[in-house]
């Protein structure tokens with residue numbers, strides 16, 4: 211059973227329509243287990259972009275869950291989306307990561323795009339459904355946390371912009387049809403929609419890495435890329451303000467990925483502890499193993515509740531940056547502790563390729579860094595608290 215009681219209970223706590231939402235989520239859970247989980251190991255080992263899984267996810271309507279019906283979305287509450295992403299991550303974190311990035315870009319266009327952009331990109335090109343894929347390009351060789359200092363420039367020439375610069379550590383830009391890209395103009399950092407076929411746009415280098423090996427982490431060169439001014443998203447100079455809102459959404463979905471990874475590692479540890487024998491009994495009989503299992507499940511549930519709380523507030527309250535950051539810091543660090551304990555419970559086998567456990571740890575390791583490091587988010591939480 212992929213859709214677990216704890217997830218169901220949270221939805222029941224939040225919504226009077228829980229019965230309907232739980233049926234949808236149960237079927238997504240069954241889908242993730244049957245259709246997405248079986249290829250997860252291969253995606254990691256052979257470093258394959260999970261395109262086939264994403265096509266199935268798209269057909270299942272999962273990417274469209276939180277977006278308005280007028281753009282072919284399903285118009286369901288954000289906590290339903292969060293639960294679906296958690297289950298996808300439990301099955302295959304690589305698949306879930308693209309859903310998270312896609313959701314972030316769609317949210318940016320939904321919030322700050324004009325009606326033409328929303329219709330063209332979200333609906334006609336099918337970003338909401340996942341018929342086209344998206345990438346998000348903010349980080350540069352000089353700066354990630356310090357996004358204000360990015361050096362990519364967009365120079366206005368009449369009714370066009372000419373973009374020049376380098377982006378790095380970008381998730382699968384080569385697989386994307388549309389890139390949401392940030393660059394400085396005379397008025398400040400602005401956000402642009404860059405179709406992948408734009409002349410001068412090039413994936414220059416693929417950077418080998420620890421986890422999420424189904425994605426190619428890449429450096430991108432933007433060499434005299436010309437885009438019409440219609441490709442400016444929202445107002446010139448407001449890019450960083452937009453990025454904050456977009457990242458609020460992304461941080462919740464990536465935190466849900468952390469919970470899904472941790473849940474997978476926990477469930478595998480639970481089963482392994484019952485099967486593995488030492489000193490004549492199952493290792494699950496040893497209280498030191500039980501302590502680990504108890505801590506794992508307690509922390510997973512705490513993270514799930516924090517994320518659900520932030521997700522429930524989305525759209526209801528204006529500033530949810532603190533709640534979102536708390537959820538992301540806690541969930542990402544929790545996933546590392548859980549995966550580390552999972553390796554310990556599996557003993558030497560946990561360190562080998564025979565089991566999935568080190569993949570879970572390698573994937574989880576990104577989440578305290580990407581979309582705002584734990585350090586930067588702690589600074590934000592404290593700043594908001596001290597205000």
Ligand SMILES: Cc1cc2nc3c(=O)[nH]c(=O)nc-3n(C[C@H](O)[C@H](O)[C@H](O)COP(=O)(O)OP(=O)(O)OC[C@H]3O[C@@H](n4cnc5c(N)ncnc54)[C@H](O)[C@@H]3O)c2cc1C
Nearest residue numbers: 346347348349353354355379380381579580581582583585
């Ligand atoms: C697998 C992967 C996928 C990624 N995908 C994308 C993507 O799709 N799009 C994208 O735009 N980016 C992406 N990134 C980049 C990611 O968002 C950045 O790595 C992250 O924001 C941190 O930036 P940085 O690497 O430049 O680290 P830096 O900003 O150089 O930070 C280095 C260290 O210093 C700490 N630090 C920095 N400033 C402070 C401060 N003021 N106080 C205390 N500590 C501080 C940081 O917390 C960190 O520990 C990805 C990264 C990885 C690893």
